[in-house]
Amino acid sequence: MANEGSTLRERKKAKTRAALIDVSQRLFAERGYIGTTLEDIAAEVDVTTQTLLRYFDSKAQLALAPLIAPLEGLEHHLEDQGRSVDTLSAWRLYVQIEAEEAANPSEATTATYVANLRTYHEWVDKDPALVASLSGVERRLQQVLATAMAQDAEVESDDLHSTLVAALLVAGRRAVWDRWMARGPDTGSLVDDQLAVVDYAVASLPRRVLEATE
Amino acid sequence: MANEGSTLRERKKAKTRAALIDVSQRLFAERGYIGTTLEDIAAEVDVTTQTLLRYFDSKAQLALAPLIAPLEGLEHHLEDQGRSVDTLSAWRLYVQIEAEEAANPSEATTATYVANLRTYHEWVDKDPALVASLSGVERRLQQVLATAMAQDAEVESDDLHSTLVAALLVAGRRAVWDRWMARGPDTGSLVDDQLAVVDYAVASLPRRVLEATE
DNA sequence: CTTGGAAGTGTTAGTGACTGACATATCATA
DNA sequence: TATGATATGTCAGTCACTAACACTTCCAAG
Numbered sequence: 001m002a003n004e005g006s007t008l009r010e011r012k013k014a015k016t017r018a019a020l021i022d023v024s025q026r027l028f029a030e031r032g033y034i035g036t037t038l039e040d041i042a043a044e045v046d047v048t049t050q051t052l053l054r055y056f057d058s059k060a061q062l063a064l065a066p067l068i069a070p071l072e073g074l075e076h077h078l079e080d081q082g083r084s085v086d087t088l089s090a091w092r093l094y095v096q097i098e099a100e101e102a103a104n105p106s107e108a109t110t111a112t113y114v115a116n117l118r119t120y121h122e123w124v125d126k127d128p129a130l131v132a133s134l135s136g137v138e139r140r141l142q143q144v145l146a147t148a149m150a151q152d153a154e155v156e157s158d159d160l161h162s163t164l165v166a167a168l169l170v171a172g173r174r175a176v177w178d179r180w181m182a183r184g185p186d187t188g189s190l191v192d193d194q195l196a197v198v199d200y201a202v203a204s205l206p207r208r209v210l211e212a213t214e
Numbered sequence: 215m216a217n218e219g220s221t222l223r224e225r226k227k228a229k230t231r232a233a234l235i236d237v238s239q240r241l242f243a244e245r246g247y248i249g250t251t252l253e254d255i256a257a258e259v260d261v262t263t264q265t266l267l268r269y270f271d272s273k274a275q276l277a278l279a280p281l282i283a284p285l286e287g288l289e290h291h292l293e294d295q296g297r298s299v300d301t302l303s304a305w306r307l308y309v310q311i312e313a314e315e316a317a318n319p320s321e322a323t324t325a326t327y328v329a330n331l332r333t334y335h336e337w338v339d340k341d342p343a344l345v346a347s348l349s350g351v352e353r354r355l356q357q358v359l360a361t362a363m364a365q366d367a368e369v370e371s372d373d374l375h376s377t378l379v380a381a382l383l384v385a386g387r388r389a390v391w392d393r394w395m396a397r398g399p400d401t402g403s404l405v406d407d408q409l410a411v412v413d414y415a416v417a418s419l420p421r422r423v424l425e426a427t428e
Numbered sequence: 429c430t431t432g433g434a435a436g437t438g439t440t441a442g443t444g445a446c447t448g449a450c451a452t453a454t455c456a457t458a
Numbered sequence: 459t460a461t462g463a464t465a466t467g468t469c470a471g472t473c474a475c476t477a478a479c480a481c482t483t484c485c486a487a488g
Contacts, residue, residue, distance in 0.1 A: 009435075009484060037473065049474085051437055059474065132350025136342060139349045142385075158396070160389055160411075167385030168378060171356075175377045182372070196424075197374075204418050223455055223464075251444065265466055267446065429488100436483070443476075454465070 017055050019045045021065050025116050028063055033127045038062075060133035064124070066116065067134060070098050071141050078148050087148040092198050095173055099191040102180075118181050142170045153207075161207045168205065172197035231269050233259045235279050239330050242277055247341045252276075274347035278338070280330065281348060284312050285355050292362050301362040306412050309387055313405040316394075332395050356384045367421075375424045379415060386411035 023044045027036040038059055042049045056062040074094050081090040105114050124130045146166035150159045176193045237258045241250040252273055256263045270276040288308050295304040319328050338344045360380035364373045390407045 007485070012484095013436080038475090039473085048438060050439085050476090053475065054436080057475095128350060131353060132346040135349035135353045136346025139345060158389075158393055160386075160393070163389045164382060164386055164411075164414075167389075168382055171381030171385070172374075172378055175372075175374055175381075179372055179374070197378075200378075200424050204420070206418075221456070226455090227465085252446090253444085262467060263445085264447090264468085268465080271446095273445065431488085432486095434483105434485080436481105438481075439479085441477090443474105445472105445474085447472075448470090450468085452465100452467070454463100456461100456463075458459100458461085 016045060016047060016051075020047075020052060020055055020062065022112075024062050025066070028123055029116075029119055032123055033059075033063060033130060058133075060130055063130060064134055064137070066113065067120065067124075068137050071137050074098075075141060075144050078144060087145065087152050088198075088202065091145065091169060092195065095194045095198060096191060099194045103190050121178065121181055138170055138174065142166045145169060161205070165201060165205050168201040169198065172201055230259060230261060230265075234261075234266060234269055234276065236326075238276050239280070242337055243330075243333055246337055247273075247277060247344060272347075274344055277344060278348055278351070280327065281334065281338075282351050285351050288312075289355060289358050292358060301359065301366050302412075302416065305359065305383060306409065309408045309412060310405060313408045317404045335392065335395055352384055352388065356380045359383060375419070375421045378424070379419050382415040382419065383412065386415055 020041065024036070024041045027041055027044070030036075031040075038049045038052055041062075042052045045052075052062070056065065061068065074091075077094045078087060078090050081087075085093075102114060102117065124134070142163075143166070146159075146162045147157050149165060150157050150162040153159070153162065155162065173194065176190070176197055180190045180193070234255065238250070238255045241255055241258070244250075245254075252263045252266055255276075256266045259266075266276070270279065275282065288305075291308045292301060292304050295301075299307075316328060316331065338348070356377075357380070360373075360376045361371050363379060364371050364376040367373070367376065369376065387408065390404070390411055394402075394404045394407070
């Protein structure tokens with residue numbers, strides 16, 4: 001568990017950050033989202049609420065940190081791969097890695113973390129603000145994805161086809177993920193389902209069909 | 215413009231509600247979302263902020279009222295049509311009506327209203343909270359739509375195919391709408407584009423393809 | 429090892445969205 | 459016109475979030 005941050009300062013930061021997530025995760029699950037104040041969380045981690053807000057932009061961002069992290073990771077992944085690989089391949093790769101990681105967690109991803117993921121829908125779905133926040137993050141991801149694919153295809157950035165494919169990919173990822181979290185631990189293969197959805201989206205939405213009607 | 219509410223009380227309510235939307239719309243456009251306080255809006259309409267909050271659940275709901283209204287109308291439309299018509303037909307009909315209304319507004323829908331729609335992206339997209347709120351409403355709509363379609367097809371409510379079709383329909387509606395708002399007044403037919411996207415979604419996502427991989 | 433500067437944290441004071449309880453005013457209806 | 463319902467105002471309060479400033483902790487260069 002010892003973080004491998006080169007400097008002491010970085011290790012400390014990573015530690016408090018992790019603590020904030022862990023504690024908040026537990027409190028949110030116990031007392032609910034609105035039933036837990038930032039002060040409660042900060043007090044238990046032994047920092048001030050202001051410090052907490054230096055780590056996370058908002059209460060929602062803290063609550064959704066474990067769900068937002070992979071989404072932002074995906075954004076970065078798409079930016080990094082940029083020119084070297086086409087966007088769809090980058091997406092497929094990331095979704096696969098992400099699913100494998102959740103299916104059999106490595107030492108980096110603790111079992112507690114995966115366990116927490118499963119309890120998310122019990123308290124996240126209850127609060128409209130949280131649902132909205134998560135949807136907002138997903139929407140931004142969708143736009144990044146659509147723009148990247150439009151660039152690949154060398155079409156205008158608000159290309160309708162790219163937008164729809166991106167929407168299908170993001171929604172599909174979320175849907176498979178939700179189902180996996182809601183149902184029992186090992187109902188079907190998470191990895192297989194994720195990849196299947198990508199194939200389905202790509203195969204089902206040929207550009208030609210849309211252009212004909214446009 | 216005189217509201218045809220049967221009772222005086224209802225007419226008053228409708229009037230202040232409309233005033234709140236109009237004033238807020240203008241102020242948000244002028245000073246931005248965060249730059250406008252609820253107090254500013256309430257003062258100009260000559261009510262207290264508490265009264266304002268009795269009309270709208272939150273600042274975001276007020277700001278997005280003109281965008282949320284049709285979405286909720288769509289939800290009700292789907293519920294009403296319920297058993298009489300299949301969900302997809304209900305969706306198609308509503309999207310069509312909605313687009314026609316915007317393309318050539320009737321006396322009920324004022325021209326100012328349509329003009330406001332076009333300036334939305336200038337200040338809504340700037341604020342993550344607003345983007346999130348709107349995305350949240352759309353997500354709920356997507357779920358309602360997916361559930362309804364799953365019932366039509368007599369499959370489990372978390373059916374993956376229904377979810378994906380719903381996602382595509384909602385995203386497509388939004389995309390066509392955004393493009394219409396962003397580009398000039400009459401670039402292409404809004405109605406035709408909306409209907410084309412519905413056809414495209416239905417034609418492109420056959421259940422078989424997904425079932426084969428599931 | 430020390431020192432200068434950067435980075436993290438605490439403190440304080442404040443804003444603004446939102447809630448609840450209660451009193452008051454306004455309107456519908458009998 | 460009287461009575462109950464509904465809308466609004468008033469007051470007090472919570473909480474997320476911001477900004478400015480002082481202080482402590484840590485890194486890195488000399």
